[in-house]
Amino acid sequence: MAVGEVRPGYELWRPNREKAESITTKFVLVFLLAATAAISALVTITGFSLMTGGSGMGTICLIFAVLYAFFAFLVARWSRGILPVAAALSMILAIFCAVGADSWFARDKAGFEEALIPVPLIGLLVILLVILQLITIAISLYAFNQNWHVEEERPIGSGEDYGAGASPDDGAPLPA
Numbered sequence: 746m747a748v749g750e751v752r753p754g755y756e757l758w759r760p761n762r763e764k765a766e767s768i769t770t771k772f773v774l775v776f777l778l779a780a781t782a783a784i785s786a787l788v789t790i791t792g793f794s795l796m797t798g799g800s801g802m803g804t805i806c807l808i809f810a811v812l813y814a815f816f817a818f819l820v821a822r823w824s825r826g827i828l829p830v831a832a833a834l835s836m837i838l839a840i841f842c843a844v845g846a847d848s849w850f851a852r853d854k855a856g857f858e859e860a861l862i863p864v865p866l867i868g869l870l871v872i873l874l875v876i877l878q879l880i881t882i883a884i885s886l887y888a889f890n891q892n893w894h895v896e897e898e899r900p901i902g903s904g905e906d907y908g909a910g911a912s913p914d915d916g917a918p919l920p921a
Contacts, residue, residue, distance in 0.1 A: 754901055761892045762823055770888045771820060777881045778817035778831065781874065785838070786810035788870050791861040795852070802845075809838055825893040832885040839878035846871040 761767055789796070789806040796803035812834065819827045849868030860867060 767891050774884050775817050775821050778813050782810050782813035792867050828885045828889040832882045835878040835881045839875050842871045842874045
């Protein structure tokens with residue numbers, strides 16, 4: 746039998762995805778990744794005219810925003826493999842934001858170009874991104890240890906839900 750195929754009369758059961766803890770972790774992680782994508786897109790769009798100087802940092806920030814939106818989509822589909830990648834890129838983004846936050850506040854003087862929103866607000870959003878990234882790293886690694894990928898075969902109709910304690914129609918407990 747090929748990998749990924751189920752024997753006739755059986756279905757795949759992913760018990761760890763049905764735990765309340767796993768569902769909550771997934772929800773929180775999708776929220777954090779989507780918030781990171783939104784805030785980094787906001788910073789990029791509002792400050793793009795200031796970031797287009799020789800470094801091309803505006804393009805890098807835009808790539809990060811798109812990647813985090815994609816990561817949120819993948820985590821929403823229970824993709825466990827993207828979790829360490831999200832944690833690693835969150836570390837890189839946290840370093841970028843921590844190093845660059847001070848420069849946004851330094852631009853709040855006469856003679857500097859203006860952004861679409863006040864520059865201190867962009868600096869505050871960048872500091873918020875640092876905090877979000879540290880939380881995202883911790884939650885991603887915690888979610889990785891929840892073993893979302895575990896699959897088991899069970900006879901079709903042997904349980905009405907994926908939770909523990911599911912019993913057949915006659916009310917008798919399942920055999921151990």
